Amino acid sequence: MRSYDVIIVGGGPAGLAAAIAAKKEGVDNILMIERDDRLGGILNQCIHNGFGLHTFKEELTGPEYAQRFIDQAAELNVEYKLNTIVVDISKDKVVTTMNRNEGMVQYQAKAVVLAMGCRERPRGALNIPGYRPAGIYSAGTAQRLVNMEGYMPGKKCVILGSGDIGLIMARRMTFEGADVQVVAEVMPYSGGLKRNIVQCLDDFDIPLKLSHTVIDIEGKDRLTGVTIAEVGPDRKPIPGTEEHYDCDTLLLSVGLIPENELSKQAEVEMSRITNGPLVDESLETNVEGIFACGNVLHVHDLVDYVSEEATAAGKNAAKYVKDRYGAEAGKAGKVIEIKAVDGARYTVPTTIHLDNMEDKLTVRFRVGAVFKNSYIGVYFNDERKQHRKRPVMAPGEMEQIILKKKDLEAFEGLETITVKIEAE
Amino acid sequence: MYDIIVIGAGVTGACTARALSKYQVNMCVIDKYDDVCSGTSKANSAIVHGGYDCKPGTMMAKMNVRGNELIYELAEELDFPVKNNGSLIVCTVPEERGKLDVLLQQGIDNGVPGVRIVEKEELLSMEKNLTPNAVAALYVPTGGLVDPFNMCVAFAENAAVNGCEFKLETEVTNIVKKDDHYVIETDKGNFETKIVVNAAGVYADKMHNFVSEKKMKIIARRGEYLLMDHELGDYFNATVFPLPGKMGKGILTAPTIHGNLFVGPSATDIDDKEATNTTQEIIDDLVYKAQHSYLTKDVLPMGKVITSFAGLRAHEANHEFIIEEVADAPGFFDAAGIESPGLTSAPAIAERIEGLVQDKYQFPKKDNFIAKRKGFIKMDQLSLEERNELIKKNPQYGNIICRCEMVTEGEIVDAINRPVGARSMDAVKRRTRAGMGRCQAGFCTPKTMEILSRELGIPMTEVRKNVKGSELLVGKIKEDL
Numbered sequence: 001m002r003s004y005d006v007i008i009v010g011g012g013p014a015g016l017a018a019a020i021a022a023k024k025e026g027v028d029n030i031l032m033i034e035r036d037d038r039l040g041g042i043l044n045q046c047i048h049n050g051f052g053l054h055t056f057k058e059e060l061t062g063p064e065y066a067q068r069f070i071d072q073a074a075e076l077n078v079e080y081k082l083n084t085i086v087v088d089i090s091k092d093k094v095v096t097t098m099n100r101n102e103g104m105v106q107y108q109a110k111a112v113v114l115a116m117g118c119r120e121r122p123r124g125a126l127n128i129p130g131y132r133p134a135g136i137y138s139a140g141t142a143q144r145l146v147n148m149e150g151y152m153p154g155k156k157c158v159i160l161g162s163g164d165i166g167l168i169m170a171r172r173m174t175f176e177g178a179d180v181q182v183v184a185e186v187m188p189y190s191g192g193l194k195r196n197i198v199q200c201l202d203d204f205d206i207p208l209k210l211s212h213t214v215i216d217i218e219g220k221d222r223l224t225g226v227t228i229a230e231v232g233p234d235r236k237p238i239p240g241t242e243e244h245y246d247c248d249t250l251l252l253s254v255g256l257i258p259e260n261e262l263s264k265q266a267e268v269e270m271s272r273i274t275n276g277p278l279v280d281e282s283l284e285t286n287v288e289g290i291f292a293c294g295n296v297l298h299v300h301d302l303v304d305y306v307s308e309e310a311t312a313a314g315k316n317a318a319k320y321v322k323d324r325y326g327a328e329a330g331k332a333g334k335v336i337e338i339k340a341v342d343g344a345r346y347t348v349p350t351t352i353h354l355d356n357m358e359d360k361l362t363v364r365f366r367v368g369a370v371f372k373n374s375y376i377g378v379y380f381n382d383e384r385k386q387h388r389k390r391p392v393m394a395p396g397e398m399e400q401i402i403l404k405k406k407d408l409e410a411f412e413g414l415e416t417i418t419v420k421i422e423a424e
Numbered sequence: 425m426y427d428i429i430v431i432g433a434g435v436t437g438a439c440t441a442r443a444l445s446k447y448q449v450n451m452c453v454i455d456k457y458d459d460v461c462s463g464t465s466k467a468n469s470a471i472v473h474g475g476y477d478c479k480p481g482t483m484m485a486k487m488n489v490r491g492n493e494l495i496y497e498l499a500e501e502l503d504f505p506v507k508n509n510g511s512l513i514v515c516t517v518p519e520e521r522g523k524l525d526v527l528l529q530q531g532i533d534n535g536v537p538g539v540r541i542v543e544k545e546e547l548l549s550m551e552k553n554l555t556p557n558a559v560a561a562l563y564v565p566t567g568g569l570v571d572p573f574n575m576c577v578a579f580a581e582n583a584a585v586n587g588c589e590f591k592l593e594t595e596v597t598n599i600v601k602k603d604d605h606y607v608i609e610t611d612k613g614n615f616e617t618k619i620v621v622n623a624a625g626v627y628a629d630k631m632h633n634f635v636s637e638k639k640m641k642i643i644a645r646r647g648e649y650l651l652m653d654h655e656l657g658d659y660f661n662a663t664v665f666p667l668p669g670k671m672g673k674g675i676l677t678a679p680t681i682h683g684n685l686f687v688g689p690s691a692t693d694i695d696d697k698e699a700t701n702t703t704q705e706i707i708d709d710l711v712y713k714a715q716h717s718y719l720t721k722d723v724l725p726m727g728k729v730i731t732s733f734a735g736l737r738a739h740e741a742n743h744e745f746i747i748e749e750v751a752d753a754p755g756f757f758d759a760a761g762i763e764s765p766g767l768t769s770a771p772a773i774a775e776r777i778e779g780l781v782q783d784k785y786q787f788p789k790k791d792n793f794i795a796k797r798k799g800f801i802k803m804d805q806l807s808l809e810e811r812n813e814l815i816k817k818n819p820q821y822g823n824i825i826c827r828c829e830m831v832t833e834g835e836i837v838d839a840i841n842r843p844v845g846a847r848s849m850d851a852v853k854r855r856t857r858a859g860m861g862r863c864q865a866g867f868c869t870p871k872t873m874e875i876l877s878r879e880l881g882i883p884m885t886e887v888r889k890n891v892k893g894s895e896l897l898v899g900k901i902k903e904d905l
Contacts, residue, residue, distance in 0.1 A: 035824070035827070083823070085824040085827070087824075087830065096808075098811070098815075098822055098824065099822050099823070100815065100819035100820070100822040100823050101819065101822070102822075103811065103812035103815040103816060103822055104808045104811050104812050104815070104822075106808075119862075119863045119866055119867065120863065120866050122730065122731070122862075122863055122864035122865075122866060123731075123864065124651070124729065124730045124731025124732060124864050125727070125729055125730060125731075125864075127650070127707045127711065127726075127729060127732055129701065129702045129703045129704045129706075129707055129732075130701050130702065131700065131701045132700075132733065133889070133894060134888065134889035134890075134894040134895065134896050135896075137869075138866045140866065141865075141866050141867075141869050141870065144870050145869075145870055145897065146901055148870075149870055149884070150900055150901050151884055151885070151897045151899070151900055151901065152897060152898050152899050152900065152901055152903070153896065153897055153898070154898055155898055176901050176902070177903075215704060216704075217701075220698055220700075221889075221890070221891055221892070221893035221894040222893055222894050222895065237704075248898065
């Protein structure tokens, strides 16, 4: 069996950044595996701009952003396979792949970086009643059809869900001459970025109806219409608020789910909140030598943060190969737990091995509702150590705090770090 | 002039056609849909019923028990997936315990092999996830699971290989009785035939009533289902039923042969025979039942629901199968009122029709009848070596199209190019499971469309979900600018 030091599963933005970082850390024997026919992942269909503001301080399209990383990977001679699917990852890091030319091949890895991304929540998961005609697409599928295949999935659209892809597709379909009538969002706030609501809906006079959902789907062959109704605080439709829209297309942008089927095969422990692996300060999972980053770990809204996170995962995987692989003892030293409470839904990571921590650690999290003029509070045990005011926090925008190793070391008896949202 | 026209390419029609294709007959199956298995046959519980709950002495009881025997044999001969996992009819209310004895006696009277009552302790050892409220259950060892799509496709393919024609997307608009034959009028022209087999499902009454003075009524009784992710596929071993009620076998929680778990079906009589829509009321009720440990130990996680769907039972007012030559229409054979346990009974119904036809017409047997059929290659069920061998021969088997169900390009191309091959996305889905998984075709839709377009030699804009009018794309971009 051929062996590699690090195998990176996925050649999208997370996989690319992880592979580059691992190489830069001095581990040469790495392999990146991509199921599609090109590197770049979902960025290839994101032809709109707005990528890279943080990383490159300029506005790039998705493919341009990806290309910067693809070029770097090429310069560093990162070995990769295209059109190759990983069918299994075992707990002892045997990676089984399949493609047209080589058939099924198994590789032994010392470390694995999970970078498989996420998938869209389908209509079926929402239990929307009605028929099941043609013309119902998840927004990402429609995006692929329009941007990569050059086809129009429909001409008169309703969009359910205000996730970023849905917002982007509202504008994209409008550009292509479709009539986008309305975006309905079941929650009282949008799931997407504020800037996308302004640039994709407001600029084109597309109404966003918050606290609204689709309650009926009509059309036996092709979609002919949907009924939208307002929902109460229990998210149940309010009788009498029904509105009918004639349409041939319903796009769904109702959430993204990390694709962790392979992680589960490798017995990686999952968070019930993010649907991604539970990781420590190295972005390492409970399975030693298996790391996770990007949307497979938790769904991001900005690719810049995916790249940043994946860089850390790649670097840590390389360090693991150099320093810890084969060593009998696991990570030494004290373990500190990070908890999310009071409005903070989760954190990534959830644990810190203090000895293994770098000088600074970025902890990312999301809030569970919209908070205005509130504070992010960070507690070491019961003592508040950070208190930062944020004018607006929303579930659609990821938040972060920075922890400094010296602060953690200085705090005697530190067991738990708690992140919470506070009114004052 | 045909010898036989079978109306309806559902499991009853396809299985009957297959049975009659043993003989030297000029036969054709007509269906208004684009594919076989597009009506009741495609949306049901996919269960091989034991036959414990049919009223003793009825045609339904006979067909069910005989069908149960035949289905396992046919699955071998025609290579479609079945699994003999057993059924449990669980009593959860001590006062209703006596109903199990009634069911047991019924099962014995119907000749269901091996039926017995299992008491709580044994029951909970058989099913660790069963509700602790379980009192006892009727165990039906012959109960099983079947892939209803591939069962129907297997019959159709084998019938076609043995010379039966299939006219799909052909809707029967009228049947005219002549002296010694029938004229089947359709939207694609008229066809003459000596014998008609009416396997038209919810429309069996319409077909019957074209030729008979003794009118029949078939009521569409809708059943809605929630289907859950593979993660829950091994939740139960057996198919777990509640005690039956007035409208049917009740809402069960059962594994499917593909390793999903489902909750359903409801039972609502409706007027529109095409109304396969789901409704808020019923979905809410199914969710409620799944969340209130109705048959299960746990609250089933609703986040694991991947889809909901509805099917229509072809319910006859007397809740009985009508499988006979119509008294005032010689040569016209009804297979009507085929609701649950219709899927299980299909082979027995076919056998009975074959008998009725042969008693009257004595068609000579073909000497070149091909009894066996090779089913679809299931890549994910092969060993690494077997897969490598296959990929070496045909690299398309190395190209995954549907990630969720791990379906390869080779399987999809095979589904399209077989006899009575797939012509639409749904037809591909039913044969291969591409698009049936947790992402519900989010990723594989564009790829499957490309394969259909390439293999059928049609533009992408003509690729359909199922029937005409269900095209997935409306044109190319920039066309209207």
